[in-house]
Amino acid sequence: xxxxxxxxxxxxxxxxxxxxxxxxxxxxxxxxxxxxxxxxxxxxxxxxxxxxxxxxxxxxxxxxxxxxxxxxxxxxxxxxxxxxxxxxxxxxxxxxxxxxxxxxxxxxxxxxxxxxxxxxxxxxxxxxxxxxxxxxxxxxxxxxxxxxxxxxxxxxxxxxxxxxxxxxxxxxxxxxxxxxxxxxxxxxxxxxxxxxxxxxxxxxxxxxxxxxxxxxxxxxxxxxxxxxxxxxxxxxxxxxxxxxxxxxxxxxxxxxxxxxxxxxxxxxxxxxxxxxxxxxxxxxxxxxxxxxxxxxxxxxxxxxxxxxxxxxxxxxxxxxxxxxxxxxxxxxxxxxxxxxxxxxxxxxxxxxxxxxxxxxxxxxxxxxxxxxxxxxxxxxxxxxxxxxxx
Numbered sequence: 421x422x423x424x425x426x427x428x429x430x431x432x433x434x435x436x437x438x439x440x441x442x443x444x445x446x447x448x449x450x451x452x453x454x455x456x457x458x459x460x461x462x463x464x465x466x467x468x469x470x471x472x473x474x475x476x477x478x479x480x481x482x483x484x485x486x487x488x489x490x491x492x493x494x495x496x497x498x499x500x501x502x503x504x505x506x507x508x509x510x511x512x513x514x515x516x517x518x519x520x521x522x523x524x525x526x527x528x529x530x531x532x533x534x535x536x537x538x539x540x541x542x543x544x545x546x547x548x549x550x551x552x553x554x555x556x557x558x559x560x561x562x563x564x565x566x567x568x569x570x571x572x573x574x575x576x577x578x579x580x581x582x583x584x585x586x587x588x589x590x591x592x593x594x595x596x597x598x599x600x601x602x603x604x605x606x607x608x609x610x611x612x613x614x615x616x617x618x619x620x621x622x623x624x625x626x627x628x629x630x631x632x633x634x635x636x637x638x639x640x641x642x643x644x645x646x647x648x649x650x651x652x653x654x655x656x657x658x659x660x661x662x663x664x665x666x667x668x669x670x671x672x673x674x675x676x677x678x679x680x681x682x683x684x685x686x687x688x689x690x691x692x693x694x695x696x697x698x699x700x701x702x703x704x705x706x707x708x709x710x711x712x713x714x715x716x717x718x719x720x721x722x723x724x725x726x727x728x729x730x731x732x733x734x735x736x737x738x739x740x741x742x743x744x745x746x747x748x749x750x751x752x753x754x755x756x757x758x759x760x761x762x763x764x765x766x767x768x769x770x771x772x773x774x775x776x777x778x779x780x781x782x783x784x785x786x787x788x789x790x791x792x793x794x795x796x797x798x799x800x801x802x803x804x805x806x807x808x809x810x
Contacts, residue, residue, distance in 0.1 A: 581602050643676060659771075725747075738754070
């Protein structure tokens with residue numbers, strides 16, 4: 421079949437989009453991705469036999485709500501036009517749209533009129549995301565409007581994909597019928613994140629390497645991590661903090677590093693290809709997922725946490741609701757969200773007792789027995805077959 425994927429994100433750097441596209445390709449489908457265009461990327465490209473059409477829409481992190489809506493609207497119209505044109509030249513048999521925004525589902529309207537099934541992948545809970553990002557009260561008119569849009573998009577789609585059990589319960593509570601919901605967890609691809617291909621441990625070199633990779637934004641607590649490292653630098657000789665990724669908080673983090681005199685300790689690695697991350701993780705002593713707690717992060721199970729666990733790296737993570745649905749203190753060190761002092765205390769505990777840290781990492785691997793990309797992709801491909809009869 422010919423399958424179109426529409427996502428307001430980059431390709432192939434967005435891991436979930438890439439994993440699903442590759443799963444479809446390996447199942448024998450012809451896959452086309454319509455996405456954002458990053459600097460230096462071609463407008464049209466083929467990546468591992470997957471066709472990518474990148475639209476000239478600039479994604480700006482950290483902008484206000486009005487600018488975000490304008491960006492979403494620009495992508496919506498361009499993506500809809502590109503989808504329609506491609507369908508005219510060679511029809512698609514299925515369209516999958518990733519939120520946010522939820523309204524992006526409607527860009528497939530002309531195709532859906534002709535019976536093409538639509539899958540809506542809820543990567544984020546958009547009302548909660550806007551509440552967190554713009555400090556909106558739960559009962560505000562904006563949040564109400566976002567929930568209405570979400571409800572319409574879910575009703576319009578033929579199937580709705582959610583990330584985990586808490587996510588599924590929330591959508592059931594918002595009126596999405598159970599038969600429409602399919603859970604596909606954000607597990608890393610074991611072919612890339614394969615512990616068997618990684619060295620068992622880094623040779624002793626006098627360093628204690630702490631790694632964080634992902635979005636550098638306030639809700640993910642990277643500033644708290646820097647403060648925690650500053651508080652234990654005298655107690656952990658050779659400590660190094662490796663920061664991978666970017667985001668609107670990056671200038672503030674760079675300033676904080678200078679203020680705390682950590683220029684020789686904190687290394688900014690920027691955005692790196694997904695293929696580079698397993699080796700970077702394997703070279704670390706502990707992985708960090710230090711989120712603040714709010715209505716949005718309580719619904720997040722960090723992908724970075726799952727990648728650390730898959731590769732057997734000890735982890736320190738915030739004690740948020742979804743994280744503790746799957747992990748307890750026997751598996752990861754849990755710190756009080758938003759508390760840099762407690763984060764520093766847990767970092768010191770991991771350093772002082774590496775045997776206990778490694779034992780927790782081994783226990784955490786139990787998660788991967790029940791939840792892994794092999795089983796999650798099988799559930800996803802089963803959904804595709806149900807919708808298309810293929």
